[in-house]
Amino acid sequence: MAIRLGPNQYGKAEVRVVAVDRSSPRHTLADLNVSTTLRGDFGAAHIEGDNAHVLTTDTQKNTVFAFARDGVGEPEEFGLRLARHFAGSHPWITGARVAVESYGWERIAVGGQPHDHSFRRSGGEVRTAVVTVDGGREHVLAGLAGLVVLKTTGSEFWGFPRDRYTTLAETRDRILATAVTARWRYTGTGIDPGFGECFAGVRGTLLETFADTRSLALQQTLYAMGRAVLERFAEVAEVRLSLPNRHHFLQDLSAYGLDNPGVVYHADDRPYGLIEATVVRDDAPPAEIAWLGTPGFC
Amino acid sequence: MAIRLGPNQYGKAEVRVVAVDRSSPRHTLADLNVSTTLRGDFGAAHIEGDNAHVLTTDTQKNTVFAFARDGVGEPEEFGLRLARHFAGSHPWITGARVAVESYGWERIAVGGQPHDHSFRRSGGEVRTAVVTVDGGREHVLAGLAGLVVLKTTGSEFWGFPRDRYTTLAETRDRILATAVTARWRYTGTGIDPGFGECFAGVRGTLLETFADTRSLALQQTLYAMGRAVLERFAEVAEVRLSLPNRHHFLQDLSAYGLDNPGVVYHADDRPYGLIEATVVRDDAPPAEIAWLGTPGFC
Amino acid sequence: MAIRLGPNQYGKAEVRVVAVDRSSPRHTLADLNVSTTLRGDFGAAHIEGDNAHVLTTDTQKNTVFAFARDGVGEPEEFGLRLARHFAGSHPWITGARVAVESYGWERIAVGGQPHDHSFRRSGGEVRTAVVTVDGGREHVLAGLAGLVVLKTTGSEFWGFPRDRYTTLAETRDRILATAVTARWRYTGTGIDPGFGECFAGVRGTLLETFADTRSLALQQTLYAMGRAVLERFAEVAEVRLSLPNRHHFLQDLSAYGLDNPGVVYHADDRPYGLIEATVVRDDAPPAEIAWLGTPGFC
Amino acid sequence: MAIRLGPNQYGKAEVRVVAVDRSSPRHTLADLNVSTTLRGDFGAAHIEGDNAHVLTTDTQKNTVFAFARDGVGEPEEFGLRLARHFAGSHPWITGARVAVESYGWERIAVGGQPHDHSFRRSGGEVRTAVVTVDGGREHVLAGLAGLVVLKTTGSEFWGFPRDRYTTLAETRDRILATAVTARWRYTGTGIDPGFGECFAGVRGTLLETFADTRSLALQQTLYAMGRAVLERFAEVAEVRLSLPNRHHFLQDLSAYGLDNPGVVYHADDRPYGLIEATVVRDDAPPAEIAWLGTPGFC
Secondary structure, three states, rough: OOOOEEEEEEEEEEEEEEEOOOOOOEEEEEEEEEEEEEEOOHHHHHHHOOOOOOOOHHHHHHHHHHHHOOOOOOOHHHHHHHHHHHHHHOOOOHHHHHHEEEEEEEEEEEEEEEEEEEEEEEOOOOOOOEEEOOOOOOEEEEEEEEEEEOOOOEEOOOOOOOOOOOOOOOOOOOOOEEEEEEEEEEEEOOOOOOHHHHHHHHHHHHHHHHHHEEEEOOOHHHHHHHHHHHOOOOOEEOOOOEEEEEEEEEEEOOHHHHOOOOOOOEEOOOEEEEEEEEEEEEOOOOOOOOOOOOOOOO | OOOEEEEEEEEEEEEEEEEEOOOOOOOOEEEEEEEEEEOOOOOOHHHOOOOOOOHHHHHHHHHHHHHHHOOOOOOOOHHHHHHHHOOOOOOOEEEEEEEEEEEEEEEEEEEOEEEEEEEEEEEEEEEEEEEEEEOOEEEEEEEEEEEEEEEEOOEEEOOOOOOOOOOOOOOOOOOEEEEEEEEEOOOOOOOOOOHHHHHHHHHHHHHHHHHHHOOHHHHHHHHHHHHHHHHHOOEEEEEEEEEEEOEEEEEOOHHHHHOOOEEEEEEEEOEEEEEEEEEEEEEOOOOOOOOOOOOOOO | OOEEEEEEEEEEEEEEEEEEEEEOOOOOOEEEEEEEEEEEEEHHHHHHOOOOOOOOOOHHHHHHHHHHHOOOOOOOHHHHHHHHHHHOOOOOOOEEEEEEEEEEEEEEEEEEEEEEEEEEEEEEEEEEEEEEEEEOOEEEEEEEEEEEEEOOOOOOEEEEEEEEOOOOEOOOOOOOEEEEEEEEEEOOOOOOHHHHHHHHHHHHHHHHHHHHHOOOOOHHHHHHHHHHHHHOOOOOOEEEEEEEOOOOOOOOOOOHHOOOOOEEEEHHHHHHEEEEEEEOOOOOOOOOOOOOOOOOOO | OOHHHHHHEEEEEEEHHHHEEEOOOOOOEEEOOOOOEEEEOOOOHHHOOOOOOOOHHHHHHHHHHHHHHHOOOOOOHHHHHHHHHHHOOOOEEEEEEEEEEEEEEEEEEOOEEEEEEEEEEEEEEEEEEEEEEEOEEEEEEEEEEEEEEOOOOOOOOOOOOOOOOOOOOOEOOOEEEEEEEEEEOOOOOOOOOOOOHHHHHHHHHHHHHHHHOOEOHHEEEEEEEEHHHHHHOOOEEEEEEEEEOOOOOOOOOHHOOOOOOOOOEOOOOOOOOEEEEEEOOOOOOOOOOOOOOOOOOO
């Protein structure tokens, strides 16, 4: 019997870098959480404790800060710069994955005018980017997490099979609520009209489709959202969505002599449904290892 | 030696009630987290396990849902209805405290138009209300939590005393960031022009003052924020603010041959400064037990 | 109308200091989260941004680390050393509050023997200490949080009043579960036989009493726990307990043709009951400001 | 251009089931968090909103509770029962994945004797099991998460390459701390001497190896831990470990005239190193889809 090292990777997680652009009095701000991961030949470190190949995670952290000195641009671009650097830095490093979370800030309005250097966090939503460089191959995943949406009507759920354990009543009208986690893979690493505009366009499409789709199942809503993105953005190869079904149960008030015509609900924490799917373009370039290490259907 | 029961209270915490107003096709939504607390003569339950006085926490929960059937209105109003009900429900219940967290939702824009029944959570910020009814006395505290703000310049910190343990350098320009928790006490329970408008006004005042104040200390910013609220809103008796100083440290890049003229910062998690103060109006009516059970300088 | 600064305080929160005692090959470890708060005359900082009185929170942090150089001892003792230092450091500082969270570590067993320098975190439970020094007065609160307990029987709940909104059935047998947060005030600052032994004794008493008390109400269990502590520990002046009632609902399986004789439960997150009370000794010295800034019934 | 549905799955997440065995006065307790996931032909639900194939997540939840009526046994066994049921329940369901988190409880000691029906949560650590049934193939992953360990000496880190961005000093003695997440795949679904004993044995091996290994790199510690498990447990095919490097930085006290010979450290939150690797047996049966949907190196 032989025991051996299998797949492995390492890096620095959650480097919280904030970069300010002061090139004009109207400052801008990038607020990022960067995690770097290296892959390659690190067998000696594992088996013998020989660190000759180990580009330390402290060095990775320093590199993130140093690269931010030149400005970060879009999260996808910052990830590409870092991943290319790491993947090319030593012969034994064959690949790098850089994951970026980006937190949004809006200008505070003072007297109706957006302030030059004072900001307000725009909410719990997070923009994400994952860049993987592996030898000559490069992949970019964009995404978002924590986009919480709800519709008070326009959602049905019926026609499902019933077995011994089925007690759920069919409904033609329910609250539908979810927290969207979406990731989409670009067909390349240079996107026209740019990662920022494309992100905004996809995000808007996800929101509009959620709002406008009469839902017969959360699965159907999910697919419609992914499909709409692919129809509008040729540079998107595939979309992966993870949608928790945040149940809002109509509260039974009859014991107190009250009806409840869709007025009072209980928002439940757990358990919740969890619907996950990929929507893909037939002619998409192969994903290769684009999703390695990123939750999804890898 | 005698042992006795001291101050005590009990209730149901975190009732997650969502109420939908469908009176027009343009739905509105109230999304609340309600915690009720009762005070009074509950000695027998503690000492003998005799529950004859214990209005059960399950009943309190049911009451919250039942009262939501008629609509919830502003969080302060919903709290007042509930607290008055509980405080008057049995002779041995002398007081009630109802705390409400309210989560904001914005309409999703479809084709540039706000949708009738599809919404997006407006962020991590929470609007709060605490109503205390104690015999004939009634108090209303409004507030907010999780309002994260940052300014990239316009903040100094110097002139502080130095002792053996002081190593901090003085600065004429730093990033100032905090997550505002604010609570303010109203002079009465009927506010003109209404709790909703007053909340929006105070929130806007806090934001504008944070943005516009050149900061010499977070204490000074805090006081300016509280003072501005009292100056603009006669119906506010006092403001209490708790401001964590979320440190952004300028990253030293000199080891890599780079300067760092206010570009690259590390956002640190812990430790953080914590600045807390009350700003009050001299002629404010007495707070009595308005703050009992609510973090602050009670 | 005059606006003025009311009560205020500031400090450094969550200094994560780990101190190792290497005086023998059998190392010991103190793992603390320390928050310091100063009170006094800080009006100029708030009103004019004059920091001449502001012992910076950075200095407070440095002081915590420096004081740990001599070892930390029991959390209460470390808090006393720090609070006395801060309260006496400048004439305008009239008081200090030092809150300490202590995380427990157990030695890893290797071949049945506790290891000299390898440890395992002993769980989610936290030991707490709050020391307040105010002029010549000193107070010590010890405590714990996150002590999660459950009994599968020996808990009843009946005899409560019923109103229009009451639907709860009476029960002679239910699961009782809670996460104990307890704080107790010592009669002095020098405790015999020491803070460590006293903490262990109080903790054991809380656990034993929870286990051994046939519960007719969580209020009754709470009171019995506090009373037992006061009966056994003369150096404890009062005990404050906050007990969430973590509901475990018997699951109705009848729709699937199954009975459920106390076998299958659903552990619910929210809402939960919340029972809070103080148990005091009649001849206890006055609490003065011992509880200022610490949740409880101040 | 054609757009199509790619890989997809759905289920009910986080069913919090607690099962009590009252067959003797000495009760036992299983406290589980169960998440079920189904795979198969669910295209119509996504594309047309036709739910004829959708075994509702509500039914999945009911099934979990109903199956617990017969007792749950080891988490792996409960997962196998559920996954086999779901995978065989309808022709269009081709596979099921059941993930179980199990929370430990210890008996409270009263007078030195473990109590019959009163328990204390044994900490933040979680035992995990993931069962995947896919057609005729069955896989069982056991694991644990949140096992926090630390050694105060016996850890070095030196010999790493240096580049422009490297500033880290080499060290022959540092604190090493991590929170172990481990998952191991069994060679089959019937393990002798049983899942419970095997879990305890693997857990003990991980702890002992962490304690006893002189560490030259966290990678080396990780590999030694995985290797030891494979050496001692023939029924384990592979081990995957994810080890955050929770940095403890020696605090520089020289500015206050103090040395610091390994006494005072700052426990930092972020960033942290993250070391992940698989240790495998050469003759292990193929993993197939055992890891699908479970973080790891899929």
